[in-house]
Amino acid sequence: MAITPTFSERPRVLVVGGGYVGLYTAFNLQKKIANSGGIVTLVDPLPYMTYQPFLPEVAGGNIEARHAVVSHRKHLKQTELIQGSVTSIDHENRTAVVAPADGGANIELPYHDVVIAAGAVTRTFPIKGLAEAGIGLKTIEEAVALRNQVLDLIEQASTETDPEARKRALTFVVVGGGFAGIETIAELEDMARAAVKLNKRVDQSELRFVLVEAMGRIMPEVTEKQAVWVVEHLRSRGVEVLLNTSLDNAEGKGIKLINLPDKTVAQEFEADTLIWCAGVMANPMVRATGFPIEPRGRVSVNTNLQVTGEFGVIPNAWAAGDVAAVPDVTGGLPDGTCVPNAQHALRQAKRLAKNLWASRFNKPLKGYKHKNLGAVAGFGPWKGVAKIMGIQLKGPLAWLAHRGYHGLAMPTVERKFRVIMDWFVAVFAGRDLAQLENLDNPRGAFVAAATPAPKPAAKPAPAEDAKADPEKSEEKNGAKETAAAK
The missing domain is CATH 3.50.50.100 (FAD/NAD(P)-binding domain)
Structure with a gap:
């Protein structure tokens, strides 16, 4: 008998994307929405959020790969999670269509509020090869x-x-x-x-x-x-x-x-x-939402992180992070919007969650404002560069500032602890230099062992003497002729 998955019928806050904005928005809203009789639903093709500033250190062997991601199921226990992609949104009728990651039948989800948090993808150019x-x-x-x-x-x-x-x-x-x-x-x-x-x-x-x-x-x-x-x-x-x-x-x-x-x-x-x-660009899926898109391909929003169109605010629609053109009142990109980085995304998510909750009670919303505190970069152990509140650092101090900032910014206490332990071990043991082979074909060794060896080819049947060995055949014929002569 076929089993039909069931989804909550409670009023839904639909979060599209499980990166920085999606994770923090769901985390900050899930308990409040659940207590009010609703539910937060997060849709993402992956079951985790990736802390992207750690990717170079993962590639370099300083951080274990799983420690640079945050499990949705472990940390969003009051959120309805769907592993898939939102393929279209009909905001007028408050419904979204989700394509499950396993290729199953599409799911139609009704919602009360929608949060577009699909993040960014790698920006490429048409270069041959x-x-x-x-x-x-x-x-x-x-x-x-x-x-x-x-x-x-x-x-x-x-x-x-x-x-x-x-x-x-x-x-x-x-x-x-x-x-x-x-x-x-x-x-x-x-x-x-x-x-x-x-x-x-x-x-x-x-x-x-x-x-x-x-x-x-x-x-x-x-x-x-x-x-x-x-x-x-x-x-x-x-x-x-x-x-x-x-x-x-x-x-x-x-x-x-x-x-x-x-x-x-x-x-x-x-x-x-x-x-x-x-570089990166806004996730192209935003074009399937029907919401207003600005020239750089991002969803248009105001400082309150509400989606805005030609005629003003679109009710119950929100967006933040790399996928949204969030005005930066402190001065950001040349077009006056926020730089697409983790520093803004984390803070925008918290502000969005507060504003969405306040909108339920018709309370005043607060605009997003954050002055960039600076930038830090690590170039390997004890090497780096940083600019923090106008103070310029390089070398070991910058490297320590880089680790201090990102150690604090890593979501959840559990993940912070794991990353810090990776760094602590690396101080004494160095980088992990073991490469893992055959990740693209993990069953290869088993298949080879479980496949029966081919049977050896059968030996050919003995041929007639003349065909098998002409020299012996000639000897036998010679012997017959001698006998006949005698």
Whole structure:
């Protein structure tokens, strides 16, 4: 007998997306809404929220992958969770259609309020070969795969006899000079050099790291003086930093770089690893919501985080985070909206939850306002850069500020504790340099063991003497002729 899943019939606050905004909105509302007779429903294709600032450290082996994610089921116990994707929203009739992640039949959910919190996805450009050769660093799966790939290529190169193949395996390219790109190349460079120290068949001089940035400077969040220091720091570690340079082609593991703005060829070489960290954009699913979208592809909202259209506020519709064009009254992007980062998303979620709850009782709403306190970045143990409330730091102090800030910002006490313990262990034991093999085919070894070995081919039946051995046949014929003569 088929089983039909049941969903709550209570008045619903539908949260679309389980990242920073979705997790915190549901967490702050679930108890209040439940006590008032309603329910919070969170829909996301994944069963966890990823703390993305930790992805470079996951790729670099400093943080265990599962510790950088927060389980929805463990921490949203009063929230109705659906693993799937919202494919359309009919706000006039207060209904949404959800496609389950397992491919089952679509689900139609009625709701009272909807919160658009679908976050951002990697922004790419139509560069030949990029989709086939590149890997991003936006998900925990990408971070784990990247870590294993770098370590595996070093191991492969150690036994490679073809000089060109060996050179290609030990060349690592990162495109994008923002925080994600800089932290990624720094963490991977540190990890790769630690791995090579344990492998006598590979020399440190064979490792090649290339950072490609289309602008004339890196890390716009820090001062120009600090940005120059970061470039000098990376170059002192052997990283090639190429400014005013763009990726033009990546077909067949070939990397073609061009100078900007004249578009002349800068370099051409081969690399087995191409990492894309050149920015993000609002999740395209917002176009299926029917809500007003501004030129950058984000949902239009006011400072209260209410969705707004041509005729003003759209009742019972809310949005925040990277997917929303939230006005920044303190000064943010050139268009006056908030920078898409974790610092804003976490705070917007808390403000959204308070405003949504206040709207139930027709209480005044409070606009979102947060002045960016600064920026911190880590480049491996005891290395980093930071700008905190105008104070510029670099080296060990910046690294400690980076860990202190993100240790506090990591959602939930349980996850904070796990991450801090990872850092504590790494101080004494160093990075975890063990790569995991065959994650894309975990059943391979079992299938090979469980598959019966092919039976040996049957031996051919003895042939006639003449066909089997002509020489013996001639001897027998000769013997017969001699006997006949006698």
